[in-house]
Amino acid sequence: MTDSIESGAVTDGQGRNLPPLQLHVPEPPARPGESADFTHFDIPAADAAPRPDEATHPSQMRDFAYGLVRVLDEDGHAVGAWDPKLPADTLLKMLRYMALTRAFDGRMFRAQRQGKTSFYMKSTGEEAVSIGAALALSRDDMCFPSYRQQGILIARDWSIVDMMNQIYSNKGDRMKGRQLPIMYSAREAGFFSISGNLTTQYPQAVGWAMASAAKGDTRIAATWCGEGSTAEGDFHSACTFASVYRAPVIMNVVNNQWAISSFSGFAGAEATTFAARAIGYGIAGLRVDGNDVLAVYAATRWAADRARANGGPTLIEHFTYRVEGHSTSDDPTAYRSAEESSKWPLGDPIARLKQHCITLGIWDEERHAAMDQELAEMVRDAAREAEKNGILGHGLHHPMESMFQDVFEDMPWHLKEQQQQMLDEWKAAGL
Amino acid sequence: MNDMRMETAATSGQDEPVQMNMIQAINSALDVMMGRDPDVVVMGEDVGYFGGVFRATAGLQQKYGKNRVFDTPITECGIIGVAVGMGAYGLRPVPEIQFADYIYPALDQLVSEAARLRYRSAGEFISPMTVRSPFGGGIFGGQTHSQSPEGIFTHVSGVKTVIPSTPYDAKGLLIAAIEDNDPVIFFEPKRIYNGPFDGHYDTPAKSWAGHADAQVPQGYYRIDLGKARIARAGAALTILCYGTMVHVVENTVAKLGIDAEIVDLRSLVPLDIDTIEASVRKTGRCLIVHEATRTSGFGAELSALVQERCFYHLEAPIERVTGFDTPYPHSLEWAYFPGPVRIREAINKIMKD
Secondary structure, X not given: OOEEXXXXXXXXXXXXXXXXXXXXXXXXXXXXXXXXXXXXXXXXXXXXXXXOOOOOOHHHOHHHHOOOEOOEOOOOOEOOOOOOOOOHHHHHHHHHHHHHHHHHXXXXXXXXXXXXXXXXXXXXXXXXXXXXXXXXXXXXXXXXXXXXXXXHHHHOOOOHHHHHHHHHOOOOOOOOOOOOOOOOOEHHHOEOOOOOOOOOHHHHHHHHHHHHHHOOOOOOEEEEEEOHHHXXXXXXXXXXXXXXXXXXXXXXXXXOOEEOOEEHHHHOOOOOOOOOHHHHHOOEEEEEEOOOHHHHHHHHHHHHHHHHOOOOOEEEEEEOOOOOOOOOOOOHHHOOXXXXXXXXXXXXXXXXXXXXXXXXXXXXXXXXXXXXXXXXXXHHHHHHHHXXXXXXXXOOOOOHHHHHOOOOOOOOHHHHHHHHHHHHHHHHOOO | OHHHHHHHHHHHOOOOOEEOOHHHHHHHHHHHHHHHOOOEEEEEOOOOOOOOOOOOOOOHHHHHOOOOEEEOOOOHHHHHHHHHHHHHHOOEEEEEOOOHHHOHHHHHHHXXXXXOHHHHOOOOOOOOOEEEEEEOOOOXXXXXXXXXXXXXXXXXXXXXXXXXXXXXXXXXXXXXXXXXXXXXXXXEEHHHOOOOOOOOOOOOOOOOOOOHHHEEOOOOOOOOOOOOEEEEOOOOEEEEEOOHHHHHHHHHHHHHOOOEEEEEXXXXXXXXXXXXXXXXXXXXXXEEEEEEEOOOOHHHHHHHHHHHHHHHHOOOOXXXXXXXXXXXXXXXXXXXXXXXXXXXXXXXXXXXX
């Protein structure tokens, strides 16, 4: 029992005057109609972070979980110890993959708005996270992505018509129209089947990496989740397993500040960084400017080299911003300040690499505009090609009986019976 | 002792059946499969050096090394998640969940991932894991070491659920489960690990010694999933059961002197519907016995199937004897357990009509 007294303090059962307990429910800095202000962000200079040796013990790396690995400075120069010093053709390839990802997103978002499919998720502003990592990994390293890493498939030169077939759930969809759009699976591209349940891929990636290590393979695994879903138990199970067995895995947290309408504070961002999760597990942690594709590349390469040398796992937080809504199903102006994306202090990853390439004298505005035009036409043509296989809800899906396939390797009697019943019912109904 | 036996199995090349309890039979199945297939790995809490809290994995780490038999952190979600990833790599993991009661943290990885991977990727990725887990009561385990959660898994599309009732079946079914390219939940009735249980908790425990189904070949053999076993042929009524309850039913039927047909289902999914149908059409009466809670238990599905397929052959309503819809109580364990008294009452009721 407590009694309130005038000061606002309360007296407890032992006669002590105490402040009433308060529940802290986080609140983002800016809501709709309010001005966004990122001046409180501590953004170190691009050349501030030293680059440790890949063999550095995690206990000597704690500062990296609170810093920010950056390469591209405000003027478009690649600076500092993390500069991967990539050749011109690689830089231009990165630029093209990022631009293609954005063009693809634009086209597919529009297709959803046109009623051609049920759902889409853009990765606008986060292209560097996927493209930088994909180019730093070996082509046969295994990726366990979340739903916003379409850039990996694009950077691995996967067919965009194949991706669109999946989005349209049409008869060309290799997944037989079973998954929500964007939940790709591409074994040949080292791209694991995407789940709609969050962070389940984390322990799976660790398991794959453990298997690779147990077999004396050379391939490593990489996985991605959002900052919001680091709260899932799977994340922590995965970190424990990765640490215990020193699994050759790279665990990426894409901190894009928003989990649908919940800002990163609901995953613990008010208290610490997401890279700092690594410290408690004794894992190397890096916090990276996720809008700097060269920094993403450099950090991923560092972690990959470390893993391949039996140095164990790395947790990388990619500090970035989700420019669009979570998906086609939410309107971000309903929960956050409309100013946020324009005021985001780390800029646009494509614009930053473009500026860098122009600074190097290997690129110019005209070529960039021509590339954008070419890519827009490419995705338009690909969409037309995919639409020949059908769009969602317009009949060109896999045959009805395919619903019952692949539940098990061999179809048991009860599924055969249900399949036959369905076909009989449709036939009786004259359909 | 286990080591000696395994050595004999590996070197003799003979297939002379030897006396095994259910733990030894399970151990032998794991040993045989690890010897045959370098991709089979065993993982779980305490399964490595120590050989498992029930000793089911004893000797395996010494024989096959730590890369193939290893202890894990205490996170069932992690164990199954890691097993999904290992399966995607190409291994054939056999994770142990120490008690079936601990399986709930792994449900998302089992239900949303392992069970759905083949379907959602149209066969690009599969999850060929066998999850072993001791289940059921009768050992004074209280509510967190006694549950029978098989009905949770039979409700999930894409996972098989298997429950042996003898050492011979345990080995043959476990080998078939490990060879299966789909995820299998392999629930081991821990009350009968060391001997068949007749339901009379107040009489001395029996061992498997002398039991015909405890004569187990030392080498490879498999019992296909989805095939029931007629534990006792009879004409008066059909009793559908599995696991520990097979023995309790057998003993009760013997004492009553009734000519019951006892069907040991062995595999709930896939289910041997042909054997069930043939038996009930023959006897016209059906009793279903399981230890799990009643509402939405697997007995409800069995009852519906028998009604749908054998209605015009039934001469009495289908009866169910099950655990009550309460948590498994510690001190009242034997009031909860669907033992001989309740089975006898149900048989009498069915036979009255």
